[in-house]
Amino acid sequence: MPLIKNDQLVDDPWYVLDDEGAASVSDDADIVVSYERWTKDRESLVSRNGRLGVKLSSDQPPSLIEDDLKHLDLVAVEFPRFTDGRGFSYARLLRERYGFTGEVRAVGHWFRDQMVFLQRCGIDAFEADEDRALVEWSEAQREISVVYQPAADDRSWVSRMRSSASRTARYQAAE
Amino acid sequence: MYRYDEFDHTLVSERVSQFKGQVARRLSGDLTEEQFRPLRLMNGLYLQLHAYMLRVAIPYGTLSSTQMRMLAHIADKYDRGYGHFTTRQNIQYNWPSLDQTPNILDELASVEMHAIQTSGNCIRNVTSDQYAGVAADEIEDPRVYCEIIRQWSTLHPEFSFLPRKFKIAVTGASTDRAATRVHDIGLQMVRGSEGEVGFKVIVGGGLGRTPIIGPTIREFLPKKHLLSYLEAVLRVYNQLGRRDNIYKARIKILVQSAGAEEFAAQVEEEWAHIRDGYLQLPQSEINRIRSYFAPPDYEILPAIDAEHALKMSEVPEFASWVERNAVAHRQPGYAIVNISLKPIGGIPGDATVAQMEIVADLAARYGLDEIRVTHEQNLVLPNVKQAELFAVWQKLAQSDLATPNLGLVSDIIACPGLDYCNLANARSIPVAQNISERFRDLERQHDIGDLKIKISGCINACGHHHVGNIGILGVDKKGVEFYQITLGGRADDGAALGDIIGPAFSYEDVVDAVETIIETYLAHRESDELFNDTYARIGPQPFKEKLYAAH
Ligand code: SF4
Numbered sequence: 001m002p003l004i005k006n007d008q009l010v011d012d013p014w015y016v017l018d019d020e021g022a023a024s025v026s027d028d029a030d031i032v033v034s035y036e037r038w039t040k041d042r043e044s045l046v047s048r049n050g051r052l053g054v055k056l057s058s059d060q061p062p063s064l065i066e067d068d069l070k071h072l073d074l075v076a077v078e079f080p081r082f083t084d085g086r087g088f089s090y091a092r093l094l095r096e097r098y099g100f101t102g103e104v105r106a107v108g109h110w111f112r113d114q115m116v117f118l119q120r121c122g123i124d125a126f127e128a129d130e131d132r133a134l135v136e137w138s139e140a141q142r143e144i145s146v147v148y149q150p151a152a153d154d155r156s157w158v159s160r161m162r163s164s165a166s167r168t169a170r171y172q173a174a175e
Numbered sequence: 176m177y178r179y180d181e182f183d184h185t186l187v188s189e190r191v192s193q194f195k196g197q198v199a200r201r202l203s204g205d206l207t208e209e210q211f212r213p214l215r216l217m218n219g220l221y222l223q224l225h226a227y228m229l230r231v232a233i234p235y236g237t238l239s240s241t242q243m244r245m246l247a248h249i250a251d252k253y254d255r256g257y258g259h260f261t262t263r264q265n266i267q268y269n270w271p272s273l274d275q276t277p278n279i280l281d282e283l284a285s286v287e288m289h290a291i292q293t294s295g296n297c298i299r300n301v302t303s304d305q306y307a308g309v310a311a312d313e314i315e316d317p318r319v320y321c322e323i324i325r326q327w328s329t330l331h332p333e334f335s336f337l338p339r340k341f342k343i344a345v346t347g348a349s350t351d352r353a354a355t356r357v358h359d360i361g362l363q364m365v366r367g368s369e370g371e372v373g374f375k376v377i378v379g380g381g382l383g384r385t386p387i388i389g390p391t392i393r394e395f396l397p398k399k400h401l402l403s404y405l406e407a408v409l410r411v412y413n414q415l416g417r418r419d420n421i422y423k424a425r426i427k428i429l430v431q432s433a434g435a436e437e438f439a440a441q442v443e444e445e446w447a448h449i450r451d452g453y454l455q456l457p458q459s460e461i462n463r464i465r466s467y468f469a470p471p472d473y474e475i476l477p478a479i480d481a482e483h484a485l486k487m488s489e490v491p492e493f494a495s496w497v498e499r500n501a502v503a504h505r506q507p508g509y510a511i512v513n514i515s516l517k518p519i520g521g522i523p524g525d526a527t528v529a530q531m532e533i534v535a536d537l538a539a540r541y542g543l544d545e546i547r548v549t550h551e552q553n554l555v556l557p558n559v560k561q562a563e564l565f566a567v568w569q570k571l572a573q574s575d576l577a578t579p580n581l582g583l584v585s586d587i588i589a590c591p592g593l594d595y596c597n598l599a600n601a602r603s604i605p606v607a608q609n610i611s612e613r614f615r616d617l618e619r620q621h622d623i624g625d626l627k628i629k630i631s632g633c634i635n636a637c638g639h640h641h642v643g644n645i646g647i648l649g650v651d652k653k654g655v656e657f658y659q660i661t662l663g664g665r666a667d668d669g670a671a672l673g674d675i676i677g678p679a680f681s682y683e684d685v686v687d688a689v690e691t692i693i694e695t696y697l698a699h700r701e702s703d704e705l706f707n708d709t710y711a712r713i714g715p716q717p718f719k720e721k722l723y724a725a726h
Contacts, residue, residue: 061414082213083296085336089413092333097448113197113214120332143193146186148326149402150453151333158182158326159460160453 003105004126009134012127014053014074026050032076035060038068046071055107058086062094069100077123079108088121095122095152112136116144122152176239176545177322177467179287186329187284190291194218195277202274217297217335219290220276224597229268229276230293231283235303235321235345236264236548240539243546245286247531253279258531260516260524262588262639263342264302264548265293269595291329296337298328298409302344304352305549308468309557311505314364315372317347319465320401323456327402334409338416339424341409342381345374354550356380356389356670357642359426360408365395373397378408378438379430382636386672387427390435392442398461400446403454407446411438471543471558476508480562492579493568495621499579501564508561512542514554514571515578515586519615520608523589524552533574541567551588553581583620584628584693585611588639592632592649593656599632601649601656601682606630609686623693626706627665642666644706645692646673647685658685662692662718663710671707677719688722695721 003012017031025031031045032053038045045052053074054065062075069075075094077087087106094100105125106118115126115137128134148158156164179187194214201211215221219230231246238246246266250258253275254268261267271279283289293300301321308316324343328334334341346353347364355361361377374396380389396404408426415433417423430438487494502511514534516524526534538546538556541563547555559567571577580586587610590596592603607630614620629643633650640646646661658680661673680688695718700709710718 083336084418085296085334085338086414086418088333088336089410111210111213114336117330117332117335139196143196144186144189144330146182146189147332148186148329149331159457161182162180162463163457163459 001127001129004128004133004137005124007138009128009131030073032074035064038065053103056090058084062090062098066098069098073102074105075100075102076105076107079106079110082109082111082114088117091118091121091123092152112140115140120147120151120153120155176237177464183287187287187289190289191277191280191284194280198273198277213295216295217292218280219293221294223269223595225595226270227273227276228595229271229279229290230261231266231268231288231290232293232300233264233266233548234325235301235307235318236305237318238546238548240535240544240546242286242288243531243535243538245282245288247528247535249279249282250531251528257525257527259591260526260548260552260554262550262552262590262637263300264550265300266548295335296339297335298331298341298343301325301328302342302353302550304346304348305547305555306352306502306511306557307347308470309504309511310348311503312350313348314366315347316465316468317345317364318468319461320362320398321345322464323401323461324405327405334413337409337413338418339421341426351668354642354666354670357382357386357666358389360405361389367395367397371397374401376404379427379435381425381427382639382641383425384422384634385427386636386641387431388670388672389427390430392435392439399456399458400450401456403450403452404442404446406449406454407442410445411441473506473509474560476560478507480508483561483564486565493565496568496577496579497564499583500581504558510559510561510564512556512559512564512567513581514556514576515580516553517580517586517611518575518578519585520612522604523587523607530574530576533570533576537567537570551586553586579617580620582625582627584614584623584626585620587611587628587630588643589630590632590637596632598635599649600651601632601658603630603632603638603649606647606658606682606685610689613686613690623697624703624705626693628689639666641672642670643673645689650679652679656682658682660688660692662715663707665707674715676715677723691721692718
């Protein structure tokens with residue numbers, strides 16, 4: 001499935017490994033495994049050449065892999081239904097609490113109108129199965145330009161802009 | 176009152192355009208109803224029994240006359256000439272058409288109003304004390320913090336898909352008029368050991384299927400940490416709240432199953448990571464928002480106006496209205512006026528276009544341009560000069576808005592029930608109307624005294640029946656409407672849930688049952704004992720005997 005990443009539709013370079021096997025995957029391939037598989041085959045997974053990602057299901061908080069993040073280049077956060085919003089918190093914790101800088105990917109069920117929220121929480125890659133997704137992504141990006149609260153993105157929130165606006169005003173008044 | 180700045184204006188108008196796009200996608204068939212549902216819900220648009228219903232936010236229940244006039248205009252142009260004020264200090268329109276809703280939102284935006292987060296599993300409109308800013312027993316105006324919370328929670332990226340809806344109430348007074356113990360989070364302003372002001376934090380109260388009086392999880396929270404602490408509570412809830420069963424998804428279930436102490440410890444642990452971060456409230460922002468709620472320029476007036484005193488002695492109807500519906504103001508020579516939306520036999524909380532316009536006019540002319548909506552579904556003019564009460568009363572009386580029944584048996588809270596709501600088991604509105612008719616004699620009502628009747632059409636408890644002195648709950652028995660009665664509930668400082676008195680009553684019998692309960696109370700009342708005190712003293716038995724004797 002293609003991905004939306006950095007405002008582009010790109011091929012997914014990652015290979016999702018199921019829990020049983022697929023020993024046939026080359027040692028250089030970038031693979032995503034479940035949390036269960038990660039805990040089971042940790043040693044052998046770490047010794048591979050390719051990059052490594054772990055997928056968390058919606059009842060697996062990122063605190064479970066806090067100490068493993070140094071081995072990982074990707075964490076996939078699952079949304080089993082669009083109404084299940086746990087992943088929003090998980091993504092923020094990965095970015096803000098654990099300082100994870102690799103890819104945080106949303107997988108499963110979410111819809112266009114949630115994309116900006118996901119992005120604000122630190123998700124930077126979305127699985128997308130239609131061409132239209134990119135158009136929708138860029139539309140959604142432009143809809144709301146104001147944010148009222150800090151999150152995992154670098155947008156400046158209103159109360160901060162107000163105080164810097166008043167600082168500038170004071171500064172100008174002083175000149 | 177708070178006024179939007181450029182940021183607030185931009186957000187609301189962009190939100191309207193966004194919703195316009197969503198409606199257009201729905202109307203063109205691009206979105207199915209299933210896909211559209213979460214989007215419309217995030218904008219307060221419900222699909223009810225007969226039509227769409229639009230719920231408009233009235234943040235912490237405060238309105239200007241311009242805003243009230245706009246609410247009237249919308250009722251006139253897009254609805255059937257009335258609106259319904261709710262127990263969440265909001266207004267609902269029961270008959271808008273889908274294609275018109277973006278226009279309604281446009282018009283609302285022009286007076287700094289919106290419908291954002293009035294439904295859906297997100298942080299809802301924050302409610303407060305209807306006497307905020309004018310109450311004599313207030314530590315600080317809670318609306319400053321309501322507004323800060325409103326902004327922080329608006330389109331919050333992390334907390335827009337919670338396990339369930341989330342309601343926050345804030346009070347700044349020692350008397351709890353905001354029912355903070357039956358909210359997901361209740362905040363009470365209190366003084367700390369050195370006299371500084373902060374919040375007592377109550378989490379996990381609520382009504383509905385599992386009514387719970389919320390426990391206190393923090394005795395004192397400094398103001399600057401308000402948002403980081405709320406974020407910590409919400410983050411714990413968002414991760415651990417149940418998502419497998421809609422009836423167990425509210426935060427109160429999480430708090431109960433973990434235990435209040437354990438839950439508090441989880442919040443403290445989360446909070447420790449974020450308390451000194453970006454969410455710390457700068458004093459400059461508190462001051463900026465506080466400046467909008469600065470007290471108006473009151474005139475220096477005598478505590479008793481001579482002309483007013485004379486009118487009181489000359490016009491008994493006026494005097495009885497003042498005694499019931501006007502409340503002491505903290506500024507000498509001023510009064511807080513309650514406008515009853517409970518005329519005898521009327522629909523609780525409904526107001527016509529003409530009535531809304533009258534209230535707007537009165538607020539502009541006599542009320543320093545302020546109006547409040549109460550969670551008991553009445554309106555308030557918080558700043559009226561004593562000397563002008565008579566003029567205000569006359570105008571209100573001409574529009575059926577001067578029923579002197581505040582807090583009496585006909586001042587009933589009722590949810591929309593089976594007349595509108597597709598979750599209802601039974602009608603609520605006609606039960607309220609019938610009770611009101613039964614006790615239409617105001618002298619009798621005054622004789623009975625303060626008594627709160629609250630009616631819900633189903634277990635979701637939008638009419639707060641659990642905390643009514645007399646609570647009435649619509650239930651369905653093999654397709655027939657029945658009503659279960661609870662006694663002894665209250666929502667204020669000594670918040671308590673009522674006890675079920677016995678088997679439910681039919682629609683035909685429920686008003687008789689209420690009358691029997693009240694007669695029993697009167698027969699046992701000692702001096703001026705309130706209903707709940709008599710009930711606590713004599714217990715349910717005497718009521719049961721009377722109610723079920725003939726059955
Ligand atoms: S209590 Fe039930 S019937 Fe009444 S408005 Fe709420 S959901 Fe509808």
